[in-house]
Amino acid sequence: MKHTISILAASAVLASSQAAMAQTEIEFWHAFTGRLGELVAEQVETFNNSQSDYTVVATHKGNYSETLNAGIAAFRAGEQPDILMVFEVGTATMMAAKGAIKPVYEVMGDGFDQSKYIGSVKGYYTSPDGDMLSLPFNSSTPVLWVNRDKLEEAGIDPDTDLSTWEQVGSVLDQLKDAGVDCPMTTAWQSWVHLENFSAYHDVPFATKSNGFDGTDTELAFNSPAQVAHISAMGEWAQDGKFIYAGRRNEGGANFRAGECALFTESSAGYAGINAEAEFDFEVRPLPYWEAVASEPQNTIIGGASLWVMEGQSEEEYQGVAAFLDFLSSPEIQAKWHQDTGYLPITSEAGELTRSQGFYDANPGTDIAVIQMTAKEPTANSKGLRLGSFDQIRGIIDEELEAVWAGDKDAQAALDSAVERGNALLRRFEQASR
Amino acid sequence: MEKRVTFKGIWLPLLLVLPQILITAIFFFYPAGQAIWQSLFIPDPFGLSMQWVGLGNFEYLLSDRYYRASFVTTAIFSILVTVVSMGVALYLAILADRLIKGSGTYRTLLIWPYAVAPAVAGVLWLFMFNTRVGVVTWYLGLLGYDWNHVLNEGEAMGLVVVASAWGRISYNFLFFLAGLQAIPRSVIEAAAIDGAHFWTRFRTIVWPLLSPTTFFLLVVNIIYAFFETFGVIHTITSGGPQQATTILVYKVYSDGFVGQDLGSSAAQSVILLVIVSLLTVIQFKYIERRVHY
Numbered sequence: 001m002k003h004t005i006s007i008l009a010a011s012a013v014l015a016s017s018q019a020a021m022a023q024t025e026i027e028f029w030h031a032f033t034g035r036l037g038e039l040v041a042e043q044v045e046t047f048n049n050s051q052s053d054y055t056v057v058a059t060h061k062g063n064y065s066e067t068l069n070a071g072i073a074a075f076r077a078g079e080q081p082d083i084l085m086v087f088e089v090g091t092a093t094m095m096a097a098k099g100a101i102k103p104v105y106e107v108m109g110d111g112f113d114q115s116k117y118i119g120s121v122k123g124y125y126t127s128p129d130g131d132m133l134s135l136p137f138n139s140s141t142p143v144l145w146v147n148r149d150k151l152e153e154a155g156i157d158p159d160t161d162l163s164t165w166e167q168v169g170s171v172l173d174q175l176k177d178a179g180v181d182c183p184m185t186t187a188w189q190s191w192v193h194l195e196n197f198s199a200y201h202d203v204p205f206a207t208k209s210n211g212f213d214g215t216d217t218e219l220a221f222n223s224p225a226q227v228a229h230i231s232a233m234g235e236w237a238q239d240g241k242f243i244y245a246g247r248r249n250e251g252g253a254n255f256r257a258g259e260c261a262l263f264t265e266s267s268a269g270y271a272g273i274n275a276e277a278e279f280d281f282e283v284r285p286l287p288y289w290e291a292v293a294s295e296p297q298n299t300i301i302g303g304a305s306l307w308v309m310e311g312q313s314e315e316e317y318q319g320v321a322a323f324l325d326f327l328s329s330p331e332i333q334a335k336w337h338q339d340t341g342y343l344p345i346t347s348e349a350g351e352l353t354r355s356q357g358f359y360d361a362n363p364g365t366d367i368a369v370i371q372m373t374a375k376e377p378t379a380n381s382k383g384l385r386l387g388s389f390d391q392i393r394g395i396i397d398e399e400l401e402a403v404w405a406g407d408k409d410a411q412a413a414l415d416s417a418v419e420r421g422n423a424l425l426r427r428f429e430q431a432s433r
Numbered sequence: 434m435e436k437r438v439t440f441k442g443i444w445l446p447l448l449l450v451l452p453q454i455l456i457t458a459i460f461f462f463y464p465a466g467q468a469i470w471q472s473l474f475i476p477d478p479f480g481l482s483m484q485w486v487g488l489g490n491f492e493y494l495l496s497d498r499y500y501r502a503s504f505v506t507t508a509i510f511s512i513l514v515t516v517v518s519m520g521v522a523l524y525l526a527i528l529a530d531r532l533i534k535g536s537g538t539y540r541t542l543l544i545w546p547y548a549v550a551p552a553v554a555g556v557l558w559l560f561m562f563n564t565r566v567g568v569v570t571w572y573l574g575l576l577g578y579d580w581n582h583v584l585n586e587g588e589a590m591g592l593v594v595v596a597s598a599w600g601r602i603s604y605n606f607l608f609f610l611a612g613l614q615a616i617p618r619s620v621i622e623a624a625a626i627d628g629a630h631f632w633t634r635f636r637t638i639v640w641p642l643l644s645p646t647t648f649f650l651l652v653v654n655i656i657y658a659f660f661e662t663f664g665v666i667h668t669i670t671s672g673g674p675q676q677a678t679t680i681l682v683y684k685v686y687s688d689g690f691v692g693q694d695l696g697s698s699a700a701q702s703v704i705l706l707v708i709v710s711l712l713t714v715i716q717f718k719y720i721e722r723r724v725h726y
Contacts, residue, residue, distance in 0.1 A: 391688070
């Protein structure tokens, strides 16, 4: 009897310890607050309730830069999370940290079907061999937002063709003549008007396939195509047709308030514009220069991806794989896409959204998807992989401000940005050797 | 006659100063030593590898004309912040010193801004001067002035100087007021009886007797402008437009935490360390001579 009890007790202890072990904890650090933070929490909760083996613990670590810095500091202290959210410009930094990250395709194992992910979304995060190093999480692409009421007030047909910059230029003239204070503004000037501009016109932003083929890349955005565009924008700025509001998305406030007629901004601006705009607005594809390209290539993404950190246990990696697989499932992706305006990462999620009738109910929400996926990406339109790129964007911002203020011409400003940016690329090359 | 306490032996005095020495060593010498050591390397962000470059980081920095231009920006910014914050504080302190009724309320109200964190102060000023929705911008617009610190370098500098000096005025005000109240009334009254007007009394009695306070504030305000104005600049201009408000300490942040270039960032910290030490030595050696204790 005594014997039986002790066996029972021992097995009970074993069972309870197994139950405790069964709940492997997966740490996930992200950069989302507000509505996006709630939606991430919802995804995590759904995953945690869907199975009993793993518990994902999501923690907000500040904005994109702060989250990356928190991840780096934690790695140096040996306390890194399992999953770290890193914005797209931090991709080269993460890739270069060979001993700090575990590529997603390795974590996911043999049965991982990479072909279901949309090429131009995952392309930003793949190795030269086409293997996914991180999982795209939130991706958006720049589009042209139009205030239809403003066009009408100025006596312009709101359905007028705005697919080329040539056409936009003449509309800006008309808006200016009609006395509109803010014919056009932009958010994220480097991302929209240089990075995406280059991909969209199939011209290199940097050598070595925009840095995909090695860290010995050099910036190349001072070629005639980009100079012509920045030069035109500079003239518009001088004439009061393009109003510069700031380096980030400050221009969004002006557009949402109904002051500006045209606005180049991320497709993910949808939630905010839809909530605040008290005018008839519309999404159009990003314009291109007919003089530079007969038809546009694809645009590239912005946003963040999820990186798996090195140095965790085998069970945790299995949990990470299960969670990433869950995030990629069509239902979860379609919901995320519809709730946030971010692009779906798999084509299945896009098809599901279409079949649910979301695009019909919300016209224009599919423009970004079409613009990204209409053409197979080229070496110039796969994305950017440049070290210290967050800081290079800062340099580009400074030089573009000189053009908008009329202090420099476009060629001089872009030459200077290339020269200064190259110095940072050489530092990065040396650091990651 | 000087008062002096003497200890027998060395252990007790050593024990008494030990906490201070330890704190200085842990929180000052150790990090400073680390910065000096790291400035000799180009490390990768994750600490996986480090490459010895000797003085390479310093060569890289000093050959960069944008870094050299940042010295001038920093000098202009620090001088403006110090002069504005001390000037206004002295003026307010003189007024408050002459108050008879309600001086406590005035004092408390004037001290309030000091409790506002620099980054929050930055956001407050940014809202007032926002080029589209700012209240001040709107009133300036009515007067026919088109405020645009997003593209105008002079306006951007003016805005960060005012925002940085604003919270500091309270701090300086406190010290100036205490300094003014410590000046014996009898001396001032005697001068007044002799027929000295306010301005003469200020120049010949108040200013010299206030000089230790002024000197102390000069030192701490310059150090403040060098190191603690980061939050204001970060929230208002991020160093722009172009590089108009990129002061040295902002570049340390930008290279270290935006560019993940810890080698360059460490080298800049070392340069800042040297500059501030030099400034403090100069101040104590040359300006302190003119201070009357």
